[in-house]
Amino acid sequence: MKNRIGTISLAVALIGLVFFELMLRGGHLSHQGWKVVLAGFEAAAIGGFADWFAVSALFREIPIPYFKRHTNIIAKNRDKLTEGIVDLVTNQWLSPVVISEKISEINPTHTIISFLKKPHNQQKTIAVVKRIVVKLADEVDNPKMASALKSILNEQIHELDLTSTLAKWLEKSIKNGDHHQLWELVIEASSTAISSPDTRKLLLSKLEYAAAEYGHKSLVKRLTISIGKSVGGIDLDVLAEELLRNAEEFLTEAKANPTHPIRSKFDEWMLDFAQKVASGDGDSRKMIADFIQGLTQHSDAEKIIQNLLTGFKETIRQQLKHDETPLMQFVISKLNKVILEMETDLEVQNKINHWIKDTVSQLITQFHGEIGNMVRNSLSKLDNEELVAQIEDKVGSDLQYIRLNxxxxxxxxxxxxxxIRLI
Structure with missing residues (x-):
């Protein structure tokens, strides 16, 4: 009924006009009051026709001579209409001031924290970070990177007090227990290296060399080695396998136990060494300085850096394979710690909010014109019929009330x- 209310009102006016005109002309109605009623229907018909023309002229062409050129207004004036819509959207509805006011009402940090606290969102975020890190890691062992790092080290090494910085970091890490994840990384990397076929080949070659050297010391020793090999008493393959197995078991125990004797002993030695360096012990500081100097000045420094980068790349790729690796456990624990700290530290939240809002405001100001371009491009994709149909679909029903009115x-x-005429 709503879409036809304008047509119905016009039909009622026309029917009333025809009916009362016939009744008055036929002498069936003679009172002056009926002429007033007729005048009302007559004016209603005129008003209804006028508004029908006005509304219809917006959306389509009306084939009436002379008036035809004033119809189909939307299609004929689509450029002006488009720019008017663009201006309305960009400078009033979505102006920089309006958007900035809306942004000032929200708390982006709270939204970020709530998002990251959900396990599935955290997993998605970590997965994205993983992909980015893997992409970056693929380029870590680029020869140009090794060359650039060597040049930087040679240029900056004398200006940096790496000795004191390294000592302070090492002492703090050991005291706080932050180094346990690093221990696990080192142990896992060592375990991977031990399990490598190349390691077995290298160990076997060293055992064969040691056995040969032992045999060269005397005839008796050479005969002992020879007899042992011939009767199976000395099997270098088995010996190599056993050594590697014991080494791997040892590393597994050390990895699982932070208080393992070898880890505790090494921690004590490293802590003592760091404290000596921090206190200015000449021999300790010279040891680090000589190591750094020797590393940077070595003729194969670039090759060493290249090998380190290659190893680092492979280690990173292995550590990112799943979430149970020491590196990923370290990252996840640190992420949860950061989320907890952010949630309770209002000062940090305010700083992050301020930075986000300032950055977004700058981007809005810089690229605000793109909003208008998007509106303009969207409208340009519609032909005249589609544009008119969309507008009529949205406002056509309401315009019927103009005809009724x-x-x-x-x-x-x-x-x-x-x-008034009767008075």
Whole structure:
């Protein structure tokens, strides 16, 4: 009914006009009051027709001579209409001021914290970070990287107090227990290296060399080695396998136990060494300085750096394979710690909010014109029929009330004028 209310109002006005005109002309109605009613329907018909023309002229062409050029207004003026919509959206509805005011009302840090606290969102975030790190790691062992690092080291090494910095970091890490994840990384990397076929080949070659050297010391020793090999008493393959197995078991125990004797002993030695360096012990500081100097000045420094980068790349790729590796456990624990600290530290939240809002405001100001371009491009993709159809679909029903109001108001005005004439 809503879409036809304008047509119905016009039809009622026309029927009323024809009916009362015939009744008055036929002498069936003679009172002056009926002329007032007729005037009302007459004015209603005029108003209804006028508003039908006005509304219809917006959306389509009306083939009436002379008036035809003033119809199909939306299609003929689509450029002006488009720019008007763009101006309305960009400078009023979505102006930089309006957007900035809306942004000032939100708390982006709270939203980020709530998002990251959900396990599945955290997993998605970590997965994205993994992909980025893997992409970056693929380029870590680029020869140009090794050359650049060597040049940087040679240029900056004398200006940096790496000795004191390294000592302070090492002492703090050991005291706080932050180095346990690093221990596990080192142990896992060592375990991987031990399990490598190349390691077995190298160990076997060393055992064979040691056995040969032992045999060269005397005839008796050479005969002992020879007899042992021939009767199976000395099997270098088995010996190599056993040594590697024991080494791997040892590393597994050390990895699982932070208080393992070898780890505790090494921690004590490293802590003592760090404290000596920090206190200014000449021999300890010279040891680090000589190591750094020797590393940077070595003729194969670039090759060493290249090998380190290659190993680092492979270690990173292995550590990122799943979330149970020491590196990923370290990252996840640190992420949860950061989330907890952010959640309770309002000062940090305010700083992050301020940075995000300032950055977004700058981007909005810089790229605000793109909003208008998007609106303009969206409208340009529509042909005239599609544009008119979309607008009519949104406002056409409401415009029917203009036609209804035209008929009603026209009728009332007609009645008032007729009454004035009778006075």
């Amino acid at each position: 035209g008929a009603v108001v026209g009728g009332l005005v007609g009645i008032i004028i007729a009454l």
